[in-house]
Amino acid sequence: xxxxxxxxxxxxxxxxxxxxxxxxxxxxxxxxxxxxxxxxxxxxxxxxxxxxxxxxxxxxxxxxxxxxxxxxxxxxxxxxxxxxxxxxxxxxxxxxxxxxxxxxxxxxxxxxxxxxxxxxxxxxxxxxxxxxxxxxxxxxxxxxxxxxxxxxxxxxxxxxxxxxxxxxxxxxxxxxxxxxxxxxxxxxxxxxxxxxxxxxxxxxxxxxxxxxxxxxxx
Numbered sequence: 001x002x003x004x005x006x007x008x009x010x011x012x013x014x015x016x017x018x019x020x021x022x023x024x025x026x027x028x029x030x031x032x033x034x035x036x037x038x039x040x041x042x043x044x045x046x047x048x049x050x051x052x053x054x055x056x057x058x059x060x061x062x063x064x065x066x067x068x069x070x071x072x073x074x075x076x077x078x079x080x081x082x083x084x085x086x087x088x089x090x091x092x093x094x095x096x097x098x099x100x101x102x103x104x105x106x107x108x109x110x111x112x113x114x115x116x117x118x119x120x121x122x123x124x125x126x127x128x129x130x131x132x133x134x135x136x137x138x139x140x141x142x143x144x145x146x147x148x149x150x151x152x153x154x155x156x157x158x159x160x161x162x163x164x165x166x167x168x169x170x171x172x173x174x175x176x177x178x179x180x181x182x183x184x185x186x187x188x189x190x191x192x193x194x195x196x197x198x199x200x201x202x203x204x205x206x207x208x209x210x211x212x213x214x215x216x217x218x
Contacts, residue, residue, distance in 0.1 A: 010094035012155030014110030017087035018117030087114025
């Protein structure tokens with residue numbers, strides 16, 4: 001692989017790990033075993049049948065857990081401690097053949113990218129769970145799986161195009177995350193008010209009453 005392809009693979013696997021780690025690992029292992037991809041030396045372990053089997057089993061578990069409202073949020077919370085470190089390690093492994101400095105830099109950037117994509121997914125799911133019907137969870141989960149597969153395919157086959165789209169995703173993520181956080185705080189405060197734990201969020205008064213000053217007397 002050339003340098004651009006390695007960077008695209010490194011950032012692609014980090015980004016995908018924050019959304020669906022197990023689908024990303026299994027896909028790369030499958031492509032390597034079928035001869036469609038030559039993995040960097042430090043990533044050859046992904047093609048090991050034991051690793052692929054573990055990734056497949058965990059993907060099946062996540063496939064169902066990710067579609068149950070509430071369970072998906074708990075699953076995402078638990079995977080905060082799994083997806084982000086895994087994204088950093090996989091990103092570093094992808095460029096490990098270049099130099100130790102490149103490996104460390106890729107690990108730092110990859111971990112941050114995995115954290116960002118994970119936070120975007122988890123925050124969006126928490127808001128989707130406020131909807132009473134389950135179909136939005138199913139649509140979001142299937143869409144995320146397709147996004148991971150399509151994103152990695154593009155990173156491998158069109159690395160420059162993928163990196164350009166990744167820059168747009170990062171810009172969108174920077175814009176979206178603060179807004180997601182504000183909405184999540186409102187939702188959590190509303191839930192807390194229903195349980196009697198806190199005051200309900202204040203709503204702006206649509207018809208504010210203004211007190212007119214009495215006319216001055218001569």
